[in-house]
Amino acid sequence: MEARSIIATLRRGDTPDADALGWFAQGLADGSVTDAQAGAFAMGVCLNGLNDSGRAAFTAAMRDSGKVLRWDLDAPVVDKHSTGGVGDCVSLILAPALAACGVYVPMISGRGLGHTGGTLDKLESIPGFRTTLSEDQFRHVVSEVGCAIVSASADIAPADKRLYAIRDVTATVESLDLITASILSKKLAAGLEGLVLDVKCGSGAFMKSPDDARALARALVDTAKATGCPTSALITDMSQPLAPSLGNALEVIDVMHVLTGNAQGRLAELAIALGATLLEQAGFEAGEDAVRHAITSGQAAETFGAMVYAMGGPVRFVEDWARFLPEAPVIREVTAPMAGTVTAIDGEALGLTVVRLGGGRQVETDVVDPAVGLSDVVPIGARLAKGQPLARIHAAREAQADAAEAAIRAAITLGGGPVVAPDLVLERIT
Template sequence: MDARAIIATLRQGRTPDADALGWFAQGLADGSVSDAQAGAFAMGVCVNGLDDTGRAAFTAAMRDSGKVLHWDLDAPVLDKHSTGGVGDCVSLILAPALAACGVYVPMISGRGLGHTGGTLDKLDSIPGFRTTLTEDQFRHVVGQVGCAIVSASADIAPADKRLYAIRDVTATVESLDLITASILSKKLAAGLDGLVLDVKCGSGAFMKSQDDARALAQALVETAKATGCPTSALITDMSQPLAPSLGNALEVIEVMRVLTGHTTGRLAELTIELGAALLQQTGIDAGRDMLRAAITDGTAAEKFGEMVYAMGGPVHFVEDWVRFLPEAPVIREVTAPMAGTVAAIDGEALGLTVVALGGGRQVESDVVDPAVGLSDVVSIGDRIAKGQPLARIHAAREAQADAAEQAVLAAITLGDRPVSAPPLVQEHVT
């Protein structure tokens, strides 16, 4: 096998065979494939794609490039994954809520990718929280608490860990085949009994159209099922941020507001819908009621607090979370230049604004500032008076806030007519 020959095959618009894709995945894992070759491979797949057989073969090869976990627990082992959006912090609510319902959630998550935030970056804003655990530590937290949200260890899908970082800095994020292989290689390596996928669609998603989102959802479901993992997907709206805050600590605040009963809305609603779809795979039809009760009675918050403490965070985080989360030195409102109804929101532009503020990475080595971002972002359909806030900027410096203000104004469109937001859940793919 030779990396150059495999890349040449892709460049010619042909899918390499399973052996070649397996060899390349192993080369990503052991370093025999260079960064330049990995980037060229990613670009070849992004431009010309893989066929169904090749996509499944590459996914399995990425999974098998490292350790595949097996669990011996007294309840189903379940997980969820989102294809990425802005203001999407569902995982931080859903994992403890599912644990409160009696199932186990060994959630292997990622960092920010492109304009979307990363679950691990959000958890990093909690002082002391360790997203990197040994396998024994991971198993202990899952067994004792019921959930743990961690980064993929060096032993879990190492090929994906390397390719994931390269995709972020080579403009090859938006590939159905690479997204499928990346998501499923980590998830399938976790030894799951069931998986639900949140496939985003709209301005803040990688997939802008419902047709593209459906194609990705079908690819994910079919590929996962081919490996023996029961899987379903929801196509959900990302025409606007899911939560009114974008940025790592700011999104943790939104999570805590849901878990402590201070707010409801799209974020809580989608959490319950995804969790219900997942529990239904195990034969539980009352999942919505169970999850809603776990959030309402504080059981999910207790599980979140147990997870935070077990993974190095403050023991009293749930009781006093405001004190522990960082705050940006510059906070500024962006006001509406005229009256109108919020007709459209460019979610990708808002996500990139957070990246420019320092809340994400423009190159792999960038250090993320957990305090910066946007909060109190308006929603589609809101009636806005002239001078009313459209969003609040949290920045490290005044100059960054100036640039962010112009970006926010450009990203939010005001119109004269009443507007309704698209339905939150657009389609189920089973």
């Protein structure tokens, strides 16, 4: 078998068989496939696509290109994946809430991508928190605490790591087949027995239209099921930030408000909806009630604190979190230039504002400032008088705050009359 024949098959518009796709994935992992061949493969898939069975075969091959974890635990092993949005810190609530309900959550997460924040960056705003663990350490935390949120090790889906870097420089990122294989290969390598997908749709998401979000959700669910993992998806609204804050430490603050007694608002409700879907998929009854009780009773907060301590953070973080999280030196309110109702929010623009403040990466080597970002962002439908706050800026320098202020005013649209925000959960895909 050789790369040229596989690439030629794609060029003709045909899908290579499972053996050929498996061979190519292994070649990506061990280096026997060159960068030029990988780029040609990616372009062939991007232009002509894979059929359903080919997409599933390539996803499984990418998963199997490295370590696939196996668990011997006394309850289901489950996880969640989000396609990315702004103010989306659900994982920090959902993982400990699910663990408190009696399932195990070995969550392999990522860093910020484009205008969206990264779960690992948020956790690393907690002093001492280590997102890089050995496999033995990862297994120990999951078995003892019930959940752990970590970065992928080098031996998890190495074919995807190689192909992703090549897609980035060959304009082949936007392929439904390659996106599906990339997302699922890493998640399924964690040895899951259940998965729920949060596919975002709207101004703050990568998928702007409902049709695009639905196509991705369908591809992800069908492919994951074909590889043997029970999976469902929620298509959720990202026409505005999910949490009131954008930025690493600021989003942890919002998480702590939910975990320590305020299980209201879009952030809490989405965590509960996703958790209920996973629990019911795993055979638990009254999943929504169970997740809500885990949060309101404080059990999820206790589990989160145990995870933080087990992964290098402060022992009393939950009891005194405000003392541990960093604060930006420049804090400034941005006020409404006129009276009106918030009719639209450009979530992507707000996310990029946080990146320019230093809360994300413009290039891979950038160092993230955990303290900066936006807080108290007004929701769609809010009625404001002139001079009332639109948001609060947290910046390292006054000049950065000036630029952020102009960007916020441009991103938040004020108009007349009442406005009803879209439903949080737009559709369920099973």
